[in-house]
Amino acid sequence: MGRCIYLNGKFVNTREEALISAYDHGFLYGDGIFEGIRVYNGRVFKLHEHIERLYHSAISLMINIPMSMEEMEKAVVETCQRSGMDNIYVRLVVSRGPGDFGLDPRKCPKPTVVIMADEISLYPKDKYEKGLKVVTCSTRRNRPDCINSQIKSLNYLNNILAKIETVKYGADEGVMLNDAGYVCEATADNIFIIKNAKKLFTPPAYLGLLEGITRDTVMNIAKELGYEVIEMPFTVHEIYASQECFLTGSGAELIPVIEIDGRLVGDGKPGKHFKKLLDAYQKMTHSQGVPIKSATVSV
Ligand code: PMP
Numbered sequence: 001m002g003r004c005i006y007l008n009g010k011f012v013n014t015r016e017e018a019l020i021s022a023y024d025h026g027f028l029y030g031d032g033i034f035e036g037i038r039v040y041n042g043r044v045f046k047l048h049e050h051i052e053r054l055y056h057s058a059i060s061l062m063i064n065i066p067m068s069m070e071e072m073e074k075a076v077v078e079t080c081q082r083s084g085m086d087n088i089y090v091r092l093v094v095s096r097g098p099g100d101f102g103l104d105p106r107k108c109p110k111p112t113v114v115i116m117a118d119e120i121s122l123y124p125k126d127k128y129e130k131g132l133k134v135v136t137c138s139t140r141r142n143r144p145d146c147i148n149s150q151i152k153s154l155n156y157l158n159n160i161l162a163k164i165e166t167v168k169y170g171a172d173e174g175v176m177l178n179d180a181g182y183v184c185e186a187t188a189d190n191i192f193i194i195k196n197a198k199k200l201f202t203p204p205a206y207l208g209l210l211e212g213i214t215r216d217t218v219m220n221i222a223k224e225l226g227y228e229v230i231e232m233p234f235t236v237h238e239i240y241a242s243q244e245c246f247l248t249g250s251g252a253e254l255i256p257v258i259e260i261d262g263r264l265v266g267d268g269k270p271g272k273h274f275k276k277l278l279d280a281y282q283k284m285t286h287s288q289g290v291p292i293k294s295a296t297v298s299v
Contacts, residue, residue, distance in 0.1 A: 002083065004083035005079070006075055006079040024099075024108075025105070025107075027095075030153065030156075031108075034054075034093045035051075038250050039117075046289070049213045050092070050213060050250075055072075057153065063096060065113065077290060080292040087119075089117075090117050091114075091116040092114070092115050093113075093154070094114075095154065097111045098110070128255055131259075134172060134261075135169045138165060139161040139165060141158060141176040141207075141208045142208060159176070173257070182203060182233040182234065183233075184209045185209040186247045189212070189255075190247065190249065194243050195241070198227045199227070217281065218277060236260070254274070256271070
């Protein structure tokens, strides 16, 4: 126990058994989609939102997922239940499936569905307390009219190129701009800044960022806490001049940024607004979600 992988209808418990074909177009061409979902205290957080986004990505790519959304939700819950864990990172991947050489999707009659229930630690624990040092990357985010950023596809080369820069500069994370020079997001997380006390800014999705489910959750929490939430294009200058900055994502959760391009954000420590939002977010993640214990075992 401690890991469970659903592979096209079967369950396995080791990485070594979780094998797919080298002819899978997910592997050959990055032709596929994915989701990263969290389970806290035995509850799948925002399950329906993730499954909905997955199916929307599938519609765009014309991948016919061989199960309904309800069946997919059940499969996620069951995989989690079989892992025997209560705090889980779920990686759900649907690829075009095994086929022949050449891009033609008709060569792949059956999509591959993989659900991995495992652990995750994106950043070392102390980064959550002390904050991240980030740099602005020269790699620009994909233009949404070339690859729509709402398709959460297996093609992450744009982000990986930015991550390579981040690593090369010795930073913890990278900020990606869009082709017009506006702040888009981090390499795989959304970005927020706080200015003028209770004003929370985040770039609008049309700039070419993924509309993160955590981003949406944080925006709603902030509104409830009395913050003014503003989706507006801004440049790195606004981050330099902000009081606080933080990143959001299902894997990363909420993580503070304390330095960007050698400049301190605020006083260089995680801010009080960040802590307030994190606290509310954690309360929500630990009390809401689809329970995995009541799932029926169907295989
Ligand atoms: N942007 C990108 C490019 C991502 O890959 C992700 C997910 N890691 C996010 C933002 C955050 O999205 P979510 O909050 O839905 O996990």
